[in-house]
Amino acid sequence: MKGRCVEKIPGGKLLRVEVEVEVGILRRVLVRGDFFAHPEELFEAAEQALSGIPVVEAPEMALEKFSRRGLSLFGATPRDICEAIRKAIDAAQAT
Amino acid sequence: MRLRLLDSGAMPAALNMGLDEAVLSAVSAGRSPPTLRFYRWEPRAVSVGYFQGMTEEIDVEACYGAGIDTVRRVTGGGAVFHDAEITYSIVVPEGHPLAPADILESYRRICAGLVEGLRGLGVDAAFAPINDIVAYDSARGESRGGNPGGGKKVSGNAQTRKQGCLLQHGTVLLDVDVETMFSLLKVPKEKLKDKMIEDAKARVTGLRSLLGRDLGYAEAAKALEAGFSAAWGRAYGIELEPGSSSPEELAEGAAFAREKYSTSAWNFRR
Numbered sequence: 372m373k374g375r376c377v378e379k380i381p382g383g384k385l386l387r388v389e390v391e392v393e394v395g396i397l398r399r400v401l402v403r404g405d406f407f408a409h410p411e412e413l414f415e416a417a418e419q420a421l422s423g424i425p426v427v428e429a430p431e432m433a434l435e436k437f438s439r440r441g442l443s444l445f446g447a448t449p450r451d452i453c454e455a456i457r458k459a460i461d462a463a464q465a466t
Numbered sequence: 467m468r469l470r471l472l473d474s475g476a477m478p479a480a481l482n483m484g485l486d487e488a489v490l491s492a493v494s495a496g497r498s499p500p501t502l503r504f505y506r507w508e509p510r511a512v513s514v515g516y517f518q519g520m521t522e523e524i525d526v527e528a529c530y531g532a533g534i535d536t537v538r539r540v541t542g543g544g545a546v547f548h549d550a551e552i553t554y555s556i557v558v559p560e561g562h563p564l565a566p567a568d569i570l571e572s573y574r575r576i577c578a579g580l581v582e583g584l585r586g587l588g589v590d591a592a593f594a595p596i597n598d599i600v601a602y603d604s605a606r607g608e609s610r611g612g613n614p615g616g617g618k619k620v621s622g623n624a625q626t627r628k629q630g631c632l633l634q635h636g637t638v639l640l641d642v643d644v645e646t647m648f649s650l651l652k653v654p655k656e657k658l659k660d661k662m663i664e665d666a667k668a669r670v671t672g673l674r675s676l677l678g679r680d681l682g683y684a685e686a687a688k689a690l691e692a693g694f695s696a697a698w699g700r701a702y703g704i705e706l707e708p709g710s711s712s713p714e715e716l717a718e719g720a721a722f723a724r725e726k727y728s729t730s731a732w733n734f735r736r
Contacts, residue, residue: 401519401736403518403522403736404515405518405542405543405544407597408517408542409627410627410628411517411542414517443569445542445570445597
C-alpha cells in the first residue's frame with residue numbers, strides 16, 4: 372500500500388513523502404522536497420535504513436536516523452520529516 | 467590569496483552542470499585553483515534540486531515541447547527556471563575563508579559578494595537566510611529599515627560539499643517571466659494557478675525591473691565581479707584573477723554532461 376504526505380514547512384520549504392507499506396512493514400520511504408541536507412549521501416542512507424522496519428517503530432526510528440551526527444538539515448527539521456513519514460504511513464494504512 | 471575567474475557564457479543545462487562538477491573534481495584533486503565562474507543557460511532550462519522529484523515538480527512534456535532543457539542539480543533547494551539571468555558557481559576547498567565549517571556562515575560570506583555587486587548597480591539588496599538575496603524597490607517606497615523581512619527575492623543560491631570542497635551556485639534574475647515559469651512547473655491545483663502567479667510576482671523580481679532600465683548578462687557579470695572582488699578582497703584578501711578552463715576541465719565537463727546530466731538515470735533518480 373502506498374501513502375503520501377505533502378507538508379509545507381514554516382519558512383517556505385515543501386516536504387513530499389512517499390511510503391510503501393506491506394503488512395505492517397515499511398518497504399520504501401522517499402523524502403522529496405526543496406530542503407538541503409549535508410552530506411546528501413547520509414540523508415539517503417537514513418532514508419534507506421527505514422525500509423524493512425515495522426511501521427509502528429518507523430516514526431521514532433526516522434527521528435533517530437535523520438538526527439544522526441554529521442547530518443545537517445536546512446529548511447526542514449528531523450521532526451518535520453518524522454511527522455511527514457508518520458502521516459504518509461497513516462495514509463497508506465487507511466487505503 | 468587568488469581565485470580564478472572564469473566566464474563560460476551560454477551553454478546547455480547538462481554542460482553547465484557538468485562543468486561545475488568538473489571544476490569541483492579538478493579543484494579537489496589540486497589540478498585547478500579555487501574558482502569563481504559565471505555562465506548562463508542556452509537553451510533556457512529548468513533545474514530541480516537534488517532532493518526533488520523531476521516529474522513531481524516539472525511538466526517535462528511542456529519543457530520538451532518548448533525546447534527547454536531539464537536537469538537535476540547536485541545541490542538541494544527548489545526548482546529554478548533559468549531564463550533571463552546570470553548564474554555563478556564557486557568551488558573552494560573546505561577550510562578556505564569562503565568555506566568555513568558552518569554552512570550558513572559560508573552562504574553568508576559568499577552571498578556578501580553578490581549583495582555588494584547588486585548595491586554597486588544601485589539595488590538595495592540584502593542576504594536573506596538560508597539561501598536567498600532580496601531587493602527592496604525604492605521606487606515603490608520599500609526600504610530595508612521600513613520593511614524588515616520584506617523585499618523581493620532577486621537571487622537564489624544552493625550549496626553542497628563534496629570531495630573536500632564547497633560548490634555553491636546561484637542565480638541573479640535579470641527579468642522574471644512568471645507566466646512561462648508556471649507553464650513549466652506542476653501546480654497542485656490548476657484553479658490556484660492564477661493566485662500562484664500573482665503571489666510569485668509579489669515575491670520575486672529582476673534587476674531590469676528594479677533599475678527601470680535594460681541590463682544584459684555582460685553588465686551583470688561585471689557588476690558581480692566588482693562586488694565579489696571588493697567584498698572578499700576587504701574581508702579575506704582574495705584577489706580575482708581572470709583565467710580560462712583547462713582542456714581537462716572542458717573534456718571532463720563534457721563527459722559529465724553526456725554520462726550524467728543528460729541521462730534519465732540521474733535526472734529522474736528521485
